[in-house]
Structures are given as C-alpha cells and as structure tokens.
Amino acid sequence: MNGHRMLAVARKTLRSLRHDRRTAGFLILMPLFMIAIFGYTFGGDLKDVEVAVMNLDIGGSNGSVADTIIAEISSGDTLRLIFLSDDHPDPLSAAEGVVRDADAWAAVVFGQNFTAEVEEGIAAMRQGLPVASCHVMVLMDGSNPNIAQAVMAEVTTAVQRVLVTEYGLYPPMVVLQEMVYGEEAEFIDFFAPGVMGLAAMMVTLMLSIISFVHERTNGTLDRLLTTPVTEGEIVGGYALAFGLVALIQSTVILLAAVILFRVEIVGSPLLLLLTIFLLGIGSQGLGFILSSNAKNEFQAVQFMPLILFPSILLAGVFWPLEAVPELLRPVSSFIPLTYAVDACRSIMIRGWGLGEVWPQLLILAGIAAVLLTLSAYSLKKRR
Amino acid sequence: MSEDVVVTNALTKRFGELVAVSSLDLKIPRGVVYGLIGPNGSGKTxxxxxxxxxxxxxSGSARLLGEEVPVKEVIHRIGYMPQEMAIYTDLTVHENLELFAGMYSMSRSAFEGAEKDLLEIIDLAERRDSLVATLSGGMKHRVSLACALVHDPELVFLDEPTVGVDPELRKGFWDYFAGLKRAGKTVVLTTHYMDEAVRCDIVGMMRLGEMIAEGTPDSLMKAAGATTLEDAFLANAKEADE
Incomplete structure (x- = not known):
C-alpha cells in the first residue's frame, strides 16, 4: 500500500467536490437542514394542546376542587383549555362530541358532586374509614399517542398537586429518581447523535455510489488501474476523502446542535468524530460494493432505500432499540449505524470515553475493514 | 538487433461467440512508432x-518489457491513453496531470518540468487551471494524451490519439512521437487516419480481429501495388476474403 498514491486519490476526490460548488454546498447545508428540521420538529415540548373542559362541579363551602385543578392545569402551557357550557341535557355526550368532531384532543369532565365526593373521601381517609375514590373523567382522542400521554400526564399531575397543596395529602409511597446520566437531557440530546450518524452515513453512501459509477462509466477507473495504483489504494483514497467529508458534516451538525438547541456534549468531541469517521469509511465501502454491478447512477441509487430505511428505523436513531420488535432486533446488529449511534450517544450524554465505547468502535472498525476489503476485491474482479 | 518490448503469442480474446482478437502474434521492437490500423470492430482497441x-x-499470452501481462514490476514504465476521454472533467488540466503523476509517485520537481513541456506540446499552457469540463472535445483529447505521457514512459499505448485534433496540432503530435522514438521510447498507437499512419515505422493491419498484414508502410504499399496505405489495406482485405 503506497500512502502517496492513496493521498493522491483522496486529494483528487476532494478537489472534485470543491470544484462542484453545488454539491459542496449540499454537503454542508444538508446536515444543517437535517438537524434544524429534526430539532425544531421533535426538540420542543408539546404546547397548546387543545383540551375541552366540562365542569359540572357545584362546589362546596370552601369553593370548588374542580376549579382548583383547572387552575393548576392552566398554569402550565402544555394544554390550552376550551371551556364547554354545562347548559346541555346530556353534558357527557356534549363533551364526547367535541372530541369526536376533533375540535379538541380530549375532554375533561368533572361531575356535579365532585367537590363533595372529594371532601367525603378525604374525611373518610383521615378517620381511617374505607375510601370510595371519585373520578375525573378524561375522554381521549388516542389517535396520537404522544398527545394522549401528555394530556394524561398533565391532568394526573394537576390532581396530585392539588391533593398535596390544598389538603396536605402526601402519598405514603413515592418513587425517587436520581439521574446518573443526562440530568438536563432533552429529547434532542437523545436524537442529535442519531441524526449526526444518519447524515454521515447517507451522504458518504450516496457520494460513494455516484462517484464510483461515474468513475466506471467515464473510463477513469479503468485508466487508473493501468497505472501502478492498486485497488486497495483507490478504495483507501476514497475512504480518506469521504471520511473527511463525514467529519466536516458531523462538525456542522455538532455546532448547530450546540448553538441552536443547546445540546450538551459531555464527552470528547474528538472521540465523537473518530466514531463518525469509522462509520463514514464503512459506508463508503458499502457504496462501492453496491454500485459495483450498476450500469449507471440511477441503477446504483436504487439500492439506497434498501440500506436507508432499515438504518433509520432499526438502528436506534429516533427510538431506542428496545422499541424494535424482537423479530427484527437481529437485523439491528448488522447495521453499522446502530453501533455509531450507540457510541455517539454514550459519548455525548453519558460522557463515556474510549475505555467504555471501545467495543462499538472496534465493531465499526471491523465492519469498515471488511467492507473496504470487499470493495477493493470487487475492483480486482473487474480485471 | 534491438529487444522486442511488446510480444504477443496467439493472443485471443472472445466475447461469447464473438472473436474480437484472433491469434494475434506481435513483436514490436524498442524505439519504433507502431501503428495498428483497421476499421471499427477490427479488434485494435x-x-x-x-x-x-x-x-x-x-487464450495466448502477451509480454510487455519482458514481463508477462498483467504486468506489475514494469507498470510504471508504461503509459496508456484510452480511446474514450477517461480524464476527470471536474478537475483542472493541472489537477489531472498532477493526479496521474501522483499515480507514478513522481517527485514534484520532475512533475513540474514534465507538465511545462507537455502543456506546450498539447498547446494548453494557458488553460492549465481551467476545468476540463470547460474545454472543447479536441482539447480534452490532448489533456488525455498528456496524462498518458506525464511520467515519461518508455512504452506508450495510444488508442486513437489524434481524433478531434486539428491538422496543425496533429503534425505537432507526430513530431513529438518521432521525438519519443529518437529517445529510444516505443509508441504503439491505433488510428483511423490512413494518411497519418504512413508516419509509423511499422503498421499492423487488422480486420475482424485478425492481423491481415504487417510491415513498413512502404513495404505494405509496394507489396499491394498501391500508392496509398488505404489502397494497400483494401487490397489486403480483399485478399484475406479470398
């Protein structure tokens, strides 16, 4: 392996990209666009979810418990309450109708004797007598699980807070949570490493496929192979170039994530970049292999969805691997992105170093070595 | 007697049923310009x-500079210009030349000297930093030729080197090939232009994958009783058919 020739191939590849300003711009702007769109779409908490309230509670001598709960809910900005008139022969049906017509995601209904029932229950509890729970009815449109979960969490939390603040009723048993990692972590902290890996993989795979088909159809590959350069040096040169492109993209994503979304990088940024570099060169090898039998760019990119969809869905980019059906989990372990995302996440959120993420890096390096060797072999087979 | 730098023995290449090259026996001595001529599909390329x-x-075998093909040890002493452009149109002229020089691990000073000379020969010194994509077809062809010669090979294969090159520059090319020959280098080229093939030292006439005649242009024309190489080719083709 001659390093001088490998560097010459890498330099040639990077120069081609530099002259093609549109592609060069795409390489920088695409990851920026990805992190921005994902960050703004998924990064924020739910706000202003419309929820109808049917308050039939007539209250008691100390006011209405329902009013207190409603006030508690209103103090946050997750739910936006729409108050329904109780002047209806069948208020429950009216509340349900609002949800059925999709005018609100949920309807919270407080019964006529809600306050009285709550106070009776509390009195019974204090006297050690059996308690008959009264209830707050939530009629839910469960078509969006995220929203349904948020509505239930808001209502339940408000009820518990009122019990504590108004009646001093502390639950006899609580779960204490102490964060070992990710104390300040938000959802964007979870998926930013995933997006970074996904962007690096997508772009290096695409560049590799198109460049290689281009080399073959233009005859430049054949011509290079009549010079002393070896197949390994050509593949190595491309790997260096596209690995560097992946690094630049990852840096853009990291900077955007830190500046725009205040994502925290607890561990070493250099280790992160090393992880992405290994993923990038592996993806380049895969691109070479996929395009080795394609007659043109169009045929070559037909393979991309076959790689991209499993990677997006099964590599833990947007949801944990534990959410992947058991039947498909073995597939996850064959996807390089799985290891890259896992390592990046551990470095960024847990602050892990080489001592902890070496198994993932070793697997990524192993996958890259195998794919690059196979792609060099696929070039040899052409002769 | 000078050594033979290209030797083939019954070299045959089939694509399925099609015999593209049939039992080709070649012996090309060092320091000549050897022209393979023939119509499209004759098997030159x-x-x-x-x-x-x-x-x-x-089947069959081929040896270049004494080494069995595919060569490894002598590969850096050989240059090749394919028929198709096969240069990087998204790089500049200079970057293409530098890439091919890099493939032969040339030193920077050797490359700079070679680049200067070659750019003058192909008349593209002023376009050194232009993207190849912005050049005309003929100019691209000249860049491709320069890429094959940048490492100063002692044996060079040029597949249709003068296609798309204007007559004046074509003459310059042939003078350059003559200069290579004088320097003891060997040029093996293919051409469609019979009129320029007379400038070769030895001409091999190919037709339907077979070598139908070989010799100096004068001897071939004399043997066929022809005044042009084209007529000599046609006479040999007719004889081969019979």
Missing part, C-alpha cells in the same frame, strides 16, 4: 486493452 491488463485474454 481490444488488443490494446488486453495488453494493458484491462481485459483478460481468452
């Missing part, structure tokens, strides 16, 4: 590709 290791021969 296939023969050159097999000799350069781009295609595997079906």
């Amino acid at each position: 296939t023969a050159i590709k097999v000799m350069n290791g781009l295609l595997r021969s079906t």
Whole structure:
C-alpha cells in the first residue's frame, strides 16, 4: 500500500467536490437542514394542546376542587383549555362530541358532586374509614399517542398537586429518581447523535455510489488501474476523502446542535468524530460494493432505500432499540449505524470515553475493514 | 538487433461467440512508432486493452518489457491513453496531470518540468487551471494524451490519439512521437487516419480481429501495388476474403 498514491486519490476526490460548488454546498447545508428540521420538529415540548373542559362541579363551602385543578392545569402551557357550557341535557355526550368532531384532543369532565365526593373521601381517609375514590373523567382522542400521554400526564399531575397543596395529602409511597446520566437531557440530546450518524452515513453512501459509477462509466477507473495504483489504494483514497467529508458534516451538525438547541456534549468531541469517521469509511465501502454491478447512477441509487430505511428505523436513531420488535432486533446488529449511534450517544450524554465505547468502535472498525476489503476485491474482479 | 518490448503469442480474446482478437502474434521492437490500423470492430482497441491488463485474454499470452501481462514490476514504465476521454472533467488540466503523476509517485520537481513541456506540446499552457469540463472535445483529447505521457514512459499505448485534433496540432503530435522514438521510447498507437499512419515505422493491419498484414508502410504499399496505405489495406482485405 503506497500512502502517496492513496493521498493522491483522496486529494483528487476532494478537489472534485470543491470544484462542484453545488454539491459542496449540499454537503454542508444538508446536515444543517437535517438537524434544524429534526430539532425544531421533535426538540420542543408539546404546547397548546387543545383540551375541552366540562365542569359540572357545584362546589362546596370552601369553593370548588374542580376549579382548583383547572387552575393548576392552566398554569402550565402544555394544554390550552376550551371551556364547554354545562347548559346541555346530556353534558357527557356534549363533551364526547367535541372530541369526536376533533375540535379538541380530549375532554375533561368533572361531575356535579365532585367537590363533595372529594371532601367525603378525604374525611373518610383521615378517620381511617374505607375510601370510595371519585373520578375525573378524561375522554381521549388516542389517535396520537404522544398527545394522549401528555394530556394524561398533565391532568394526573394537576390532581396530585392539588391533593398535596390544598389538603396536605402526601402519598405514603413515592418513587425517587436520581439521574446518573443526562440530568438536563432533552429529547434532542437523545436524537442529535442519531441524526449526526444518519447524515454521515447517507451522504458518504450516496457520494460513494455516484462517484464510483461515474468513475466506471467515464473510463477513469479503468485508466487508473493501468497505472501502478492498486485497488486497495483507490478504495483507501476514497475512504480518506469521504471520511473527511463525514467529519466536516458531523462538525456542522455538532455546532448547530450546540448553538441552536443547546445540546450538551459531555464527552470528547474528538472521540465523537473518530466514531463518525469509522462509520463514514464503512459506508463508503458499502457504496462501492453496491454500485459495483450498476450500469449507471440511477441503477446504483436504487439500492439506497434498501440500506436507508432499515438504518433509520432499526438502528436506534429516533427510538431506542428496545422499541424494535424482537423479530427484527437481529437485523439491528448488522447495521453499522446502530453501533455509531450507540457510541455517539454514550459519548455525548453519558460522557463515556474510549475505555467504555471501545467495543462499538472496534465493531465499526471491523465492519469498515471488511467492507473496504470487499470493495477493493470487487475492483480486482473487474480485471 | 534491438529487444522486442511488446510480444504477443496467439493472443485471443472472445466475447461469447464473438472473436474480437484472433491469434494475434506481435513483436514490436524498442524505439519504433507502431501503428495498428483497421476499421471499427477490427479488434485494435481490444488488443490494446488486453495488453494493458484491462481485459483478460481468452487464450495466448502477451509480454510487455519482458514481463508477462498483467504486468506489475514494469507498470510504471508504461503509459496508456484510452480511446474514450477517461480524464476527470471536474478537475483542472493541472489537477489531472498532477493526479496521474501522483499515480507514478513522481517527485514534484520532475512533475513540474514534465507538465511545462507537455502543456506546450498539447498547446494548453494557458488553460492549465481551467476545468476540463470547460474545454472543447479536441482539447480534452490532448489533456488525455498528456496524462498518458506525464511520467515519461518508455512504452506508450495510444488508442486513437489524434481524433478531434486539428491538422496543425496533429503534425505537432507526430513530431513529438518521432521525438519519443529518437529517445529510444516505443509508441504503439491505433488510428483511423490512413494518411497519418504512413508516419509509423511499422503498421499492423487488422480486420475482424485478425492481423491481415504487417510491415513498413512502404513495404505494405509496394507489396499491394498501391500508392496509398488505404489502397494497400483494401487490397489486403480483399485478399484475406479470398
């Protein structure tokens, strides 16, 4: 392996990209666009979810418990309450109708004797007598699980807070949570490493496929192979170039994530970049292999969805691997992105170093070595 | 007697039923300009590709500079210009030349000297930093030729080197090939232009994958009783048919 020739191939590849300003711009702007769109779409908490309230509670001598709960809910900005008139022969049906017509995601209904029932229950509890729970009815449109979960969490939390603040009723048993990692972590902290890996993989795979088909159809590959350069040096040169492109993209994503979304990088940024570099060169090898039998760019990119969809869905980019059906989990372990995302996440959120993420890096390096060797072999087979 | 730098023995290349090159026996001595001439589909390009290791021969053998094809030890002493452009149109002229120089591990000073000379020969010194994509077809062809010669090879294969080149520059090319020959280098080229093939020292006439005649242009014309190489080719083709 001659390093001088490998560097010459890498330099040639990077120069081609530099002259093609549109592609060069795409390489920088695409990851920026990805992190921005994902960050703004998924990064924020739910706000202003419309929820109808049917308050039939007539209250008691100390006011209405329902009013207190409603006030508690209103103090946050997750739910936006729409108050329904109780002047209806069948208020429950009216509340349900609002949800059925999709005018609100949920309807919270407080019964006529809600306050009285709550106070009776509390009195019974204090006297050690059996308690008959009264209830707050939530009629839910469960078509969006995220929203349904948020509505239930808001209502339940408000009820518990009122019990504590108004009646001093502390639950006899609580779960204490102490964060070992990710104390300040938000959802964007979870998926930013995933997006970074996904962007690096997508772009290096695409560049590799198109460049290689281009080399073959233009005859430049054949011509290079009549010079002393070896197949390994050509593949190595491309790997260096596209690995560097992946690094630049990852840096853009990291900077955007830190500046725009205040994502925290607890561990070493250099280790992160090393992880992405290994993923990038592996993806380049895969691109070479996929395009080795394609007659043109169009045929070559037909393979991309076959790689991209499993990677997006099964590599833990947007949801944990534990959410992947058991039947498909073995597939996850064959996807390089799985290891890259896992390592990046551990470095960024847990602050892990080489001592902890070496198994993932070793697997990524192993996958890259195998794919690059196979792609060099696929070039040899052409002769 | 000078050594033979290209030797083929019954070199044959088939693509399925089609025999592209049939039992080609060549002996090309050092320090000549050897021209393979013949119509499209006569097997010239296939023969050159097999000799350069781009295609595997079906049978027979080939030796370049004493080494069996595909060559490894002597590869840096050989240059090849394919028929198709096969240069990077998204790089500048200089970057293309530098890339091919890099493939032969040339030193910077050696490359700079070679680049200067070659750019003058191909008349593109002023376009050194232009993207190849912005050049005309003929200019691209000249860049491709320069890429084959940048490392100063002692044996060079040129597949249709003068296609798309204007007559004045074509003359310059042939003068350059003569200069290479005087320097003891060997040029093996293919051409469609029979009028320029007379400038070769030896001409091999190919038709339907077979070598139908070989010799100096004068001897071939004399043997066929022709005044032009084209007439000599036609006479040999007719004889081969009979």
